[in-house]
Amino acid sequence: MEVESGERGKQPKRERPVAALSSSAASNMKSMDKGKLIAQYNADAGLMAEFEQSGVSGKSFNYSKSVLYAPHSVPEEQITAYLSRIQRGGLVQPFGCMIAVEEPSFRIIGYSENCFGLLGLDLDSEDEIKGVKSLIGIDVKSLFTPASGASLAKAAASREISLLNPIWVYSRSTQKPFYAILHRIDVGIVIDLEPARLGDPALSVAGAVHSQKLAVRAIARLQLLPGGDIGVLCDTVVEDVQKLTGYDRVMVYKFHDDGHGEVVSEIRRSDLEPYLGLHYPATDIPQAARFLFKQNRVRMICDCHANPVKVIQSDELKQHLCLVNSTLRSPHGCHTQYMANMGSIASLVMAVVINGNDSTKLWGLVVCHHTSPRYVPFPLRYACEFLMQAFGLQLYMELQLASQLTEKKILRAQTLLCDMLLRDAPFGIVTQSPNIMDLVKCDGAALYYRGKCWLLGVTPTESQVKDIAQWLLTTHEDSTGLSTDSLADAGYPGAALLGDAVCGIATARITSKDFLFWFRSHTAKEVKWGGAKHHLEDKDDSGRMHPRSSFNAFLEVVKSRSLPWEIPEINAIHSLQLIMRDSFQDMEESGSKELACGQQNDTETEGINEIISVAYEMVRLIETGTAPVFGVDTAGIINGWNAKVAELTGLQADHAIGKSLADEVVHEDSREVYENLIGRALQGEEDKNVELKLRNFKPHRKNAVVYIVVNACTSRDYANDIIGVCFVGQDITSEKVVLDKFIRLQGDYRAIIQSLSPLIPPIFASDENTCCSEWNAAMEKLTGYSRNEVIGKMLAGEIFGGLCQLKGQDSMTRFMIMLYQGISGRNAEKFPFSFFDRKGEFVEVYIVANKRTAADGNIIGCFCFLQVIVPDMQQASEEHKQEDKELFTKLKHLVYMRQEMKNPLNGIRFTHKLLETTAISENQKQFLETSDACERQISAIIEDMDFRSNDEGMELSMEEFVLGNVLDAVVSQVMILIKERNLQLFHETPKEIMALSLYGDRIRLQLVLSDFLLNMVHHAPSPDGWVEIKISPGLKLLRDGNEFLRLQFRMTHPGKGLPSTLIQEMLESGNSWTTQEGLGLNMSRKLLNRMNGHVQYVREHNKCYFLVDLEIKTKGRQKASLVEQHY
Incomplete structure (x- = not known):
């Protein structure tokens, strides 16, 4: 890969550790990673030493051969020399010059040899440095104009010196401009000087801000992308970087968990060979180079053919100057040779770092190539770094989402398999669908139990599986399982016979002698590259350092190796293993698996009450x-x-x-x-x-x-x-009104800005160049810094980041995005931000950014309004989150109950069907029909769990029924309560009414009547009270060719009756119930209205009653016997 490294090649063949399968898979993997990291440093150091030795001895450096036999370990002094050569090489690129100075004297302690030429220092002139052959000991400010020297001194006094880069300085001798990029090292300050053109638009604050605005546009594109597709995110980044920088080729290069890399996205000039899909061995980018990328996240090489420049330093220094963060650090000769071989003369490499779990990880690189020398000014490189920070944030969220989706997929498969184990014979996990291959990504799987094999997908033969099982029992007798990406490296004697079809394996021991297996094939089948094929005439290709050689070297590395097993996969296998152990243990103890026989019980009524209670609580929480x-x-x-x-x-x-x-x-x-x-x-x-x-x-x-x-x-x-x-x-109405009024003010707003009124929030303003143009009294009080201390300073870097310290680089990135969006006219709402004030106290705020316009409507900056987050607000927010969590828990409980009640109801229904086929009396048939009607009522309630369905949009279920059957079901639901309360029920309805054949929604009519009757029973005086039901037929009507009958139901009891508040809740048109009974009555009233009925509650001197009037269709068309009316 064409990013800087000390060597090119692949990691040496060595025996890899085998991961034991356990619940601590993550910790096992971490310990293995440390071992691999140390081994990788050894390989890197050994390869670099061999490359350098080849230059001394005159022998050619054979790329492929060297990496194949890279050393397993090297002496400690060789590792030290390797790291020192990478970090303290003593050479810089010639496109700029470097000066190192001592603090605070600014005395030069080191410089690159080309300083004299670039700065125009004539050693024979009559000026201050006449006759001086060395710059050591000279005050660096004397080399620049007085204003430039003052700028350097000011920057050096800053707490975070790098946040102020670049500083524009001018040579005293030639008046030529330079970008001065400063950073601190162990012995002082390193100043990298890059020549700038006088006409360069970046040579001003406005020009630098323009570069940032271009990056912000690119960031906005990233933020607008739909989530869930990392590929699209990477494709968008390479397009935007190419637009910003103009390089011939831009790639996204991803590091895999085993250290090797892959080009996952690419945009290139049409005549260039594609590298998309190319895999590189881990040693192509050494560990030392990866460490440097985390320190210095943008690395530019202008011309790989240019000769490096030596750094001269003071004899007082005990070691070479550290150039880790220098923008001019020279690449190693191995890297420049690699670039030249592939026709890439210039490169720009940017680190993609993601932050998570209190640590940073180098996820990959964005790599730019050019076929001719190319220089990108520092402000534009800084804008690219800004874009990479935003890309890292977006990428981290996508990775989190992808991880969650993967875990959900595994959990879903795991749940189905566990359910299968509980319901059926355990062998179902290999004989049915889904099966154990759905648990993790694999090419095949097997169950080995009592000497028999069940095979799925690409697997060894049955005899080979038995042989592997025997090998595990012999070699890993104390292990509960293992995972490896290479059976050959793990020491299995028969690995060669398996070929490329089976390379990796994960096992789980389920009994003392039985196993589950998952198999993976050769990695190469997963790897494809769209590049040109290697031609036979290119005989030296394998020895030269070139992308095709890297690819071939990678294929050699992964020979007889599969994709590695990931931690979530191992954890999923371990979880299934624990369940399988119990399941097979039960089988061995009982001889066969017992089928659980569940008994039905009458918990339906309790379940309905629980559902209604949960629903009521949900509605109350939302309503209040x-x-x-x-x-x-x-x-x-x-x-x-x-x-x-x-x-x-x-x-x-x-x-x-x-x-x-x-x-x-x-x-x-x-x-x-x-x-x-x-x-x-x-x-x-x-x-x-x-x-x-x-x-x-x-x-x-x-x-x-x-x-x-x-x-x-x-x-x-x-x-x-x-x-x-x-x-x-x-x-946000009041806040919006205040902001709008404030922003529209065209006159003098000093009274507001300088007001100490608690009604005026902290406010600061930015001009077009992100410099502070306003800082009100409330901001002074909040931060501890006065207006005079901040006006004119850069908000991002000098103020926030310099004066007001931030927690980390991510905070700075998010703040800059918000600021540039405000300047670009895209207002930011409720942006969470935190910093340390002058006293070191941590301050948390929300920022609202609004564009600031001139009288002609042009944007001239933005206003930022701060709202301080006080502990009470945080507590309220936490309480709101807790309330939401409780609500969600109850909702899940509601959904769970709804689902689980269906099974016992199906059992009751099945029992009814069985009883109907037996010899029973007429009375028993009536009881059975009543029971069936009650069961159907419960089913209807469960299906109507969405309470909005009881309003206008609900569809009624039309069926033919006998009125008497409905009344029997209604009465049966209150008989237990009537007996408990020692009440009497009067229910004498003429047979001709009971026998009425009607057509309508029988179950919902039954539900409504039973609810009204139950409330009457609850509130009748006890003991010795009574409840009476009377049904009176009314007019028969003909409408649209159908016959309708008006019925009146009267439910009466003595005494004071139902509470007035309950009746009020029943009649409430909104959703303002406060009791469970009120909710039920209200919904019953709405249901009745949908069925062309209405209800009244009448209070008389010594009794009260519900009066239910209902118009319902009768069976068929009959002649009207009382009154006939056409509509």
Whole structure:
């Protein structure tokens, strides 16, 4: 690979450690990684020594042969020399010059030999340095103009010197401009000087900011990409880097867990050979070079043919100057030879570092090549580094998402396999689908049990599997399992006979002599390269350092080796192993697997009460929440509207339900945003922090609007189909109004900026060049730094990062993105930010960034408004999160109960079917029919778990039924309670009414009547009270060719009756119930309305009753016997 290293080649063949399969797979892997890292350093050092020796002896360095026989270990002094040569090589590239100075005197202690020529220092002139043959001991400021010297002194006094780079300086002798890039080392400060053109637009703050703005545009593209596709993310990065830098070829190079690399994305000039898909052995980029990339994340080589320049240093220094962070550090000769062989003259390499779990990891590199010498100015390189930081952040989130998806996939397969073990014979995991091959990525799998084999996919033969099992029992008798990517390296004698079909293996011992196996084939079958084929005439290709040689070397490395087993895969195998052990142990103890026989029990009523209780609690939490919550169905019609959003908009729930959110509530300015938001949500893509303007319906606020920031959450039914969208928001109206008014001010705003009123938040402003142009009194109080100390300084680097320390580079990256977005006109809302104030105290804030415009409308910067996060707010946020967590737990419980109740109900239904086929009396048949009706009622309730379905959108189930059967089922549901409360039930209905044949939703009618009757029984005076049911037929009607009958149900009991609050909840048109009984009555009333009925509750002197009027279709068309009316 054409990034700097000390050598090229592949890691030597050596016996790899075999990972024991255990629950501590991660720790095992980490200890193995440390061993491999040390071994890799040995190989790197040995190869570098051989390359350098070849130059001394005159022998040619045979690339492939050297890496094949790289040493397993080298003397410690050779490792030290290797690292010193990489970090303290004493050579720099000639496109610039380097000076090292002592602090604080600025006395020169080292310099590159080309300083005299580049800075125009004439040793024969009559100036201050006449006759001086060396720069050692001279004050470096004397080499530059006075203003430049002052700039260097100012930068050196800064706490974080690198944040101020580059510093523009001018040579005193020639007045030529230079980019001065400073960094500290153990003995002082290193100043890298890169020549700049006078006409270079980057040679100004505005020019540097322009480069940053280009990077921000690229970052914006990354942030707009849909998640879940790392390939698209990498492709976008290489396109943007090529646009920024103009190199002929740009690649994303990924490091795999075993250290080797792969080109995963590429954009190139059409006539260049593609490297996409090329794999490189681990030694192509030595460990020392990888360490340097984490320190100095952008590395440029302008011309690999240029001769390096020697560094002269003071005799006082005990060792060579450290050039780790120098932009001019010369590449090793091995690397320049590699570049020349592949026709790449110039390169730019940027590290892709991801931060996680309190550590940093070099994930890969973005590598740029050019076929001719090329120089990229430092400001543009810095912008590329900025882009890489943002790429790293985005990549980390994608990797986290991919990891979660992988874990979910494994967990799903694991769950199915465990369920199979519990329900069926354990052999089902290899004979049915899914099977153990679905647990982890593999080419084949096998179960070896009691001398028999069950084989799946690409596997050894049955006799070979038995041989492997015997080898494990003999060689690894104390191990519960092992995993290796090379059976040959693991010491299995028969590995050669297996060939490339089976190289890697993971095993899990399930009994003392039985195993599960997973097999993987040769890695090479997974590896493809779209590059040119090697031609036979290229006889020296294998010995030369070239990408094709690297690829061939990599294939040689992975010969007889599979892809390595990853930690989540090993953990998944271990989990299945534990379950299998128990399962097979039970089999051995009992001789066969016992089938569990579950007994039915009558927990249905308790389950329904639990469901209703959980549902009521969910509704209460949403209704009483302090955040606006509302929802729509798939047509965009409002079907949820809590008290908070009603308070903000002035539109009450009973008026909001049924309206079109887009057409009647969302302000026209936000309509397009809303349409995009709901369109994505209905496709399962949930957006967060989207600002919407809603109409204000309050009478005295006719033209006012409500600003809210919402998160869109898809609503799904039991089948996981999307049935609507729920919006959870935050009101920002007052804040938005203040900001808008403030930004529109064209006159003097000093009164606001300098006000100490607690109503005025901390405010600072940035000009177009990210320099601080305003800093109000509240900011002075918050940070401890006065306005005079910060005005004109760079906000990112000098103020935040210099004066106000940040926690890390990621914080700086996010702050810069927010700042440049504000300057570009893309306002940032509620950006979380933290820093240390002057006293060292940690401050956490939210920042709102809004563009700042001149009178002509042009953007001249941005205003940033800070909201301090106080502990109370954090506590409230935590409480809200806890409340959401509890709500989600209850929702899962609700879904679980709904699913689990179906099985016992199916059992009851099956029992009913069996009883129907037996010889039973007529009374028993009636009891059975009543039981069946109650069972169907429970099923209907479970299917109607989405309570919104009880409103207008619900479809009724139409069937023919006998009224008497419904009444029997209704009465049966209260008989136990009537006996417990010592009540009497009067129920004398004429036979002709009981025998009425009707057509409608029998089960929901049954549900409604039973709910009303149950409440009457609950509130009848006890003991010695009574409840009476009377049914009166009314008019018969003809409508649309169908006959309807009006029925009146009267349910009466003596005494004071139901509480008034309960009746009020029943009649409530919104969702403001406070009791479980009120919820039930309210829903029953709505159901009744859907069935062309209505209910009244009447209080008389000594009794109270429900009066239910219902119009229901009769069976067939009959002649009206009472009154006939046509509509």
